[in-house]
């Protein structure tokens with residue numbers, strides 16, 4: 286069947302008047318956990334032009350994906366690579382598909398393929414093309430051309446191998462008006478917490494900042510067009526309302542790189558968004574989370590946002606050392622980080638944070654400054670300790686600097702670097718021998734993740750369920766368990782830092798630490814399950830009645846110290 290849909294959002298010489306054949310589906314493969322907005326937008330735009338789209342989770346067995354591809358006989362397969370360290374996995378899958386007779390056009394998009402396209406084509410040689418930057422328009426044009434056997438090599442925004450040469454067509458401009466895009470397709474079951482459904486959403490794209498470890502700003506700066514684009518507040522609220530009414534979504538996760546808040550223009554945007562929310566009546570029915578920088582936290586604005594449903598704030602604090610913040614080019618001070626945390630605590634807003642214990646400028650002094658910073662912000666047991674080691678991703682200024690100074694190590698999937706003080710590498714390795722970082726921080730069953738989940742539930746109960754008797758006591762218990770866990774982990778890291786910096790004797794006993802970790806997890810799970818089971822009828826009734834939220838009159842998570 287041939288179908289012709291009028292072109293609406295496409296402009297420019299290479300886009301006009303292309304024929305299309307929508308008889309074969311398009312297959313998109315990507316990381317689906319928690320809902321992938323990139324794939325959602327690509328799918329809905331393709332559908333707008335008459336294509337059927339089949340989205341497949343990269344986490345499925347490769348053989349299963351092959352079977353789906355064989356059954357679908359797609360006109361094109363689009364691979365979405367949002368995490369650089371997944372490239373080997375994609376390379377294997379692409380090889381498997383080709384080797385088993387899937388002969389359609391293979392393309393790939395995302396940050397890494399956009400910024401390191403030459404390397405992408407080397408690592409995944411079976412790809413016919415790479416789509417650079419925001420892919421909505423380029424992908425439709427590409428499918429149009431491929432489906433009708435036309436030349437696709439002149440389409441803007443593409444890279445491909447031509448004999449020995451890698452050809453990059455002119456870069457495609459970023460989407461100018463995000464509200465012209467259809468809403469992202471979300472035809473999957475939402476994740477639930479305590480029976481409340483969660484969906485990701487975007488209010489903007491791009492980031493105006495220039496943190497040295499981040500590839501987001503280079504991604505948006507390398508493409509022509511305005512770097513940061515905000516949607517109209519009314520359009521965002523309309524999408525939320527539809528999702529609430531049609532899908533019963535009550536928790537929205539804004540995945541914006543940097544939610545529009547900072548400076549006069551975006552502060553005004555945030556104000557209008559809050560007003561729109563109130564006009565829609567949503568603050569009585571839904572809650573939302575967003576990501577921002579610590580320097581955007583302003584008491585008055587955050588109180589207004591809290592009262593309009595904001596329940597969780599993620600901040601990339603990243604470092605508690607001035608030297609670290611400078612190396613990471615955060616353009617923020619330790620004081621500003623502390624101030625933001627204190628404001629959020631004082632107004633009863635739950636927060637989460639990203640933190641890098643080690644970065645390329647680290648010294649044992651900065652490691653201990655970081656530990657002290659974590660001790661300060663977590664002293665009340667409000668949240669578990671979390672940290673990672675900075676990784677030099679492609680497209681980041683810090684990776685270029687490490688290359689320039691000859692300190693870059695590792696490979697694409699495991700990028701690494703030499704510290705200025707080589708004892709820090711031994712320290713980090715020693716740390717992974719003494720404590721299982723997977724068991725504490727990074728794994729699915731890790732203490733940090735489990736504690737974080739329990740705290741997240743508290744924030745949701747406080748905002749979306751009626752007041753539960755015993756909540757204050759439960760929060761106290763959670764704080765006690767969190768404090769025990771934090772003190773143990775921070776103490777171990779600190780003791781070990783002296784083993785490697787000052788040659789102190791290592792008295793740490795990995796087995797004893799592991800036993801304590803297991804005990805902490807057991808205590809947590811027992812307390813959490815007891816509390817939830819004790820109140821399960823009230824929680825279930827509230828879900829059935831669509832009960833009104835218990836809005837922040839006296840939130841248990843406010844800290845006296847703040």
Ligand code: B12
Pocket residue numbers: 316317318319320321322323324326327362363364365366367368369370392393394395396397416418419420421424487499500501540541542673678679
């Ligand atoms: C939401 C999110 C998550 C969600 C993922 C949800 C999901 N299934 O998508 C969760 C919370 C699970 C997550 C986890 C992690 N994340 Co994350 N995450 C993000 C975030 C904030 C937003 C992604 C998004 O929705 N963007 C909006 C959409 C519209 O844009 P997009 O994805 O870029 O897609 C567009 C283009 O890239 C392109 N495109 C993309 N794919 C394709 C495919 C084709 C065929 C085409 C044509 C075009 C195309 O077109 C799309 C539409 O315009 C990004 C930051 C960012 N801006 O991308 C970080 C980001 C992707 N995450 C990152 C990281 C590091 C992680 C973690 C490792 C963090 C950690 N320490 O645990 C984990 C890894 C999880 C794992 N697999 O183990 C890094 C990746 C760095 C890198 N270069 O590899 C990013 C870039 C953040 C950063 N500051 O550096 N993350």
Ligand code: SF4
Pocket residue numbers: 492493494495496499500501502542543578601
């Ligand atoms: S880390 Fe956050 S604030 Fe910094 S450039 Fe990246 S997205 Fe922007």
